[in-house]
Amino acid sequence: MKNAAGSEERLTFRYSQRMLEMPFPSAVGHAGDAISFAEGDAYPPDMADMTASAVEALTTRRSETLQYAPRAGLPDLRRWVTDYLAKENVRVTPENVLIVNGAKHGLDLACKLFLNPGDAVIVTAPTYMTALPILRSYGPRFIQVRQDSEGLLVDEVEAELRACERNGGPFPKIIYNVFEFHNPTGVTTSEPRRARLLDLAERYNVMIVEDDPYRRIRFEGEPVPPVQALDRANRVIGLGTFAKIIAPGLRVGWVTAAPEIVRKMAVVKSDGGTCPLTQRMIVEYCRAGQLEPHIKTLVKTYEMHRDVMLEMLAKYLPEATTMRPSGGYYLWIQMPEDIDTDHLLPLAQRHGVRYLPGSRFYAAGGPRNYLRLAYSFSSVEEIQEGMRRLAAAVSKSRKAEGPGGGH
Amino acid sequence: MKNAAGSEERLTFRYSQRMLEMPFPSAVGHAGDAISFAEGDAYPPDMADMTASAVEALTTRRSETLQYAPRAGLPDLRRWVTDYLAKENVRVTPENVLIVNGAKHGLDLACKLFLNPGDAVIVTAPTYMTALPILRSYGPRFIQVRQDSEGLLVDEVEAELRACERNGGPFPKIIYNVFEFHNPTGVTTSEPRRARLLDLAERYNVMIVEDDPYRRIRFEGEPVPPVQALDRANRVIGLGTFAKIIAPGLRVGWVTAAPEIVRKMAVVKSDGGTCPLTQRMIVEYCRAGQLEPHIKTLVKTYEMHRDVMLEMLAKYLPEATTMRPSGGYYLWIQMPEDIDTDHLLPLAQRHGVRYLPGSRFYAAGGPRNYLRLAYSFSSVEEIQEGMRRLAAAVSKSRKAEGPGGGH
Known part of the structure; x- marks a missing residue:
């Protein structure tokens, strides 16, 4: 049967307006043995026994x-x-x-x-x-x-x-x-x-x-x-x-x-x-009374994760600034202005660490030199190694762009 | 703080257009020991062991x-x-x-x-x-x-x-x-x-x-x-x-x-x-190979339920007509034209049986003398008793309206 409009074009999907206006940012890759600071996932060893x-x-x-x-x-x-x-x-x-x-x-x-x-x-x-x-x-x-x-x-x-x-x-x-x-x-x-x-x-x-x-x-x-x-x-x-x-x-x-x-x-x-x-x-x-003891365990774990991540940040990325959160899962990191965290991401992934670039968190544009690190999912050792990798990626990125290099 | 519009009216919820246009049909009640032919629920004794x-x-x-x-x-x-x-x-x-x-x-x-x-x-x-x-x-x-x-x-x-x-x-x-x-x-x-x-x-x-x-x-x-x-x-x-x-x-x-x-x-x-x-x-x-035997059990149960419901329909409501479905969960019943199944429902519920009136199944209006009966959820004994109750409700409804009474 002949296509009513007589062309292939008619067969592209006729999506709704909301879908045509929707940005679809590329996924942050999961490949390899990258250490993930990207999603607010739970720390696997603390998974509740249900x-x-x-x-x-x-x-x-x-x-x-x-x-x-x-x-x-x-x-x-x-x-x-x-x-x-x-x-x-x-x-x-x-x-x-x-x-x-x-x-x-x-x-x-x-x-x-x-x-x-x-x-x-x-x-x-x-x-x-x-x-x-x-x-x-x-x-x-x-x-x-x-x-x-x-x-x-x-x-x-x-x-x-x-x-x-x-x-x-x-x-x-x-x-x-x-x-x-x-x-x-x-x-x-x-x-x-x-x-x-x-x-x-x-x-x-x-x-x-x-x-x-x-x-x-x-x-x-x-x-x-x-x-x-x-x-x-x-x-x-x-x-x-x-x-x-x-x-x-x-x-x-x-x-x-x-x-x-x-x-x-x-x-x-x-x-x-x-x-x-x-x-x-x-x-x-x-x-069964399991919730409150479980929350105590989680709070202890995540507090330790936060502390280690803050310590590593000071050690490896002293030019970065962040607030010390009293709770939750994340550090919101301000990098020096010459670091575009969207540009940095593929390089960081090649160095074996994942995060979410700050740009994803703005409804209508924002600064490009922020990133979010979740300390929830990774172990203390992974946080230590991941922060080292992130610093290496930052350093590599700056060398590649040369002194005073922008983008 | 004073309300900006200076009236109570401002505090009604400002719903979206889609919600203002949405019909909210009254729920079919769950009360008492009514036998339910309303929803396509699963037969409880056949629940899988997961x-x-x-x-x-x-x-x-x-x-x-x-x-x-x-x-x-x-x-x-x-x-x-x-x-x-x-x-x-x-x-x-x-x-x-x-x-x-x-x-x-x-x-x-x-x-x-x-x-x-x-x-x-x-x-x-x-x-x-x-x-x-x-x-x-x-x-x-x-x-x-x-x-x-x-x-x-x-x-x-x-x-x-x-x-x-x-x-x-x-x-x-x-x-x-x-x-x-x-x-x-x-x-x-x-x-x-x-x-x-x-x-x-x-x-x-x-x-x-x-x-x-x-x-x-x-x-x-x-x-x-x-x-x-x-x-x-x-x-x-x-x-x-x-x-x-x-x-x-x-x-x-x-x-x-x-x-x-x-x-x-x-x-x-x-x-x-x-x-x-x-x-x-x-x-x-x-x-674990449990799906196919489970489906066999379900098909046997629902076939028996269908047969009993068809038999009871012929026995108690001979003036109703339906197709004999080769599968699925439902009978779609055409009642005589003087029966409005929306009107009948509260009476049927007082007689201890629930169903869905046909009007709910039309996007933009339809006949009023249909109803859907699900044979999935109830046992054989409940189907027998429920159909008797439904017939009693129909009979009561006709008596109440008198000979030739419509609405």
């Missing part, structure tokens, strides 16, 4: 765990989440909780509920790189605000909102942020700033999406109350996850929001319910 | 199964899918396979890749009710085509496409269908119709989304080759799932499509990879 929970789930609760699950999640897990959050002063009932396939799934649902193409979204510069394609797939306009050592600059948010007000709107729809141990910078937003941001969100009817995966991975100091703990007008959509406190592979997280939002999300979730097996394994694991 | 696979996955492969998974899925499972599909004459390589959180997730990704608001989608009338909110969340225009005993009426599709051609386009983007044991009607589309539809899809550059969950739940007769087995121009996006052949709760399915499509889907999937634990459990279960 075997007993799985056996329990698959034998005494086979009908529950192998059947379609309730769209909103297992009632036992929704209740568990409310108890867990109560300790953080977030007062929610099970009707406020939706179980999802990881926090990223929750972000996708928040976008689906609120974003029309062209709606403005406020993010920090830099922001969590994986949030960007999720947001982008809804065609938003990005407003970038900066951070300092106390976190997101609420003054900049307020200036943007006031400008909208002067222009008669429309106001941004979503403020997305990791307030506790920000990804990638490690910065924690102070309580006064959280409260002020929430006031603005209420006044201008903007939703705050509070992505909070790292809260419990704290090495020192006191946690700041979640933004949602201060929320009286249901302007916060909280995103939580078991990825960083039990295991990423279980793909179970939660959304906390107004019951109306949770009900709508459950309908457009359209996935037959989040896996009841992994939900039940988590309930059993936590009920 | 314990050994889980123990294997969680002990010898702990680092793999508790870590983030590769976005496209575990290589072992992608390979397994290609081998499985080769037996159905679908020739794909692992690069054509994306592992997803169930077939519905695959449909969502297909919509994300292809649909702009207003793009036309072709569906059957009736079609799978859960596909509708997924499609609707992308704001499409629906074109409904009818079916007969040989399946989807390709003549109607062709007439629609020719009309587009005369008008200079745009052509529909997606044809969505369950070709084998259609949900809800049970109809299987014949091979000549599949081939003609594929020719049309190629000629007019429309993607066919072939949702194929029930293929192996066949009681009699020979399977028809999947549409994808006939595809030479990558116009088919195949959706497969382990839900109906192992267990719904595992939430693992697959998409088969051109490598370019699979790569793009993997990026916008943005979920940290589908759960590697349930993926690995499936690989181990299948490698």
Whole structure:
């Protein structure tokens, strides 16, 4: 049968506008025995032992765990989440909780509920790189605000909102942020700033999406109350996850929001319910009292990893600067201005070390001399060797470009 | 702080257009000891024993199964899918396979890749009710085509496409269908119709989304080759799932499509990879030779369920008509014209039986005297008792409305 347009061209795929506008950055390679500081993966020797929970789930609760699950999640897990959050002063009932396939799934649902193409979204510069394609797939306009050592600059948010007000709107729809141990910078937003941001969100009817995966991975100091703990007008959509406190592979997280939002999300979730097996394994694991000792182990490991990485940074790359994060998984490294971390990456990979270039963390452009190092996945020995390799790559790159060489 | 608009109204949620246009049908209640013919749930006594696979996955492969998974899925499972599909004459390589959180997730990704608001989608009338909110969340225009005993009426599709051609386009983007044991009607589309539809899809550059969950739940007769087995121009996006052949709760399915499509889907999937634990459990279960005997058990059970339900229908509701499906999970029942199955539902629930009214299966309106009964979940005794209850509800409804009463 003849092609209707009479040409081969008709047979290229007719993608949606969102896909045509979507940047597809090249993957950071996995090849060889490269040491990886790229992804926020869990440290393999600290993987939780979930075997007993799985056996329990698959034998005494086979009908529950192998059947379609309730769209909103297992009632036992929704209740568990409310108890867990109560300790953080977030007062929610099970009707406020939706179980999802990881926090990223929750972000996708928040976008689906609120974003029309062209709606403005406020993010920090830099922001969590994986949030960007999720947001982008809804065609938003990005407003970038900066951070300092106390976190997101609420003054900049307020200036943007006031400008909208002067222009008669429309106001941004979503403020997305990791307030506790920000990804990638490690910065924690102070309580006064959280409260002020929430006031603005209420006044201008903007939703705050509070992505909070790292809260419990704290090495020192006191946690700041979640933004949602201060929320009286249901302007916060909280995103939580078991990825960083039990295991990423279980793909179970939660959304906390107004019951109306949770009900709508459950309908457009359209996935037959989040896996009841992994939900039940988590309930059993936590009920058996294994969560808190496990988190203690993780915090000890990651604190040591952080310290070793900071030490190696000082030793091998003294011209680099970073903040010393009090928790989380990452160092956000500022390199000298002549280092373009996108250009450096292939060379670093040839030297056997992987990282994520800073450019991936900006919604709309940013400096080129930053990079993110995850200290979570690699062992102490790998961190030592990986940092040596990174320094060697930097040194090689500078020699290749010659004195005063740019690009 | 005063609300910017000075009124309470500003604090209603500013949902996206897609959410404002989305119908939210009231849930079919779960209360009491009602016998459920509503959802396509698995028969609990036939739940697979996955314990050994889980123990294997969680002990010898702990680092793999508790870590983030590769976005496209575990290589072992992608390979397994290609081998499985080769037996159905679908020739794909692992690069054509994306592992997803169930077939519905695959449909969502297909919509994300292809649909702009207003793009036309072709569906059957009736079609799978859960596909509708997924499609609707992308704001499409629906074109409904009818079916007969040989399946989807390709003549109607062709007439629609020719009309587009005369008008200079745009052509529909997606044809969505369950070709084998259609949900809800049970109809299987014949091979000549599949081939003609594929020719049309190629000629007019429309993607066919072939949702194929029930293929192996066949009681009699020979399977028809999947549409994808006939595809030479990558116009088919195949959706497969382990839900109906192992267990719904595992939430693992697959998409088969051109490598370019699979790569793009993997990026916008943005979920940290589908759960590697349930993926690995499936690989181990299948490698242990447990899949084929399990499918045999399921087919025997569901065939018996179908037979009992047909027998009870003839006994208790002789005025109802249905097709005798050769496979799948459902009976699609035509009731006399004076029965509105939406009106009947609350009464049926008070009589202790649940079903889905036919109206839920139409993208844009349809007759009111149909209903779908799933024979998968309930036992033989429950099917017998449930059908008696349904007949009692119908009889009560007619008495209440009096002779000649309509609505």
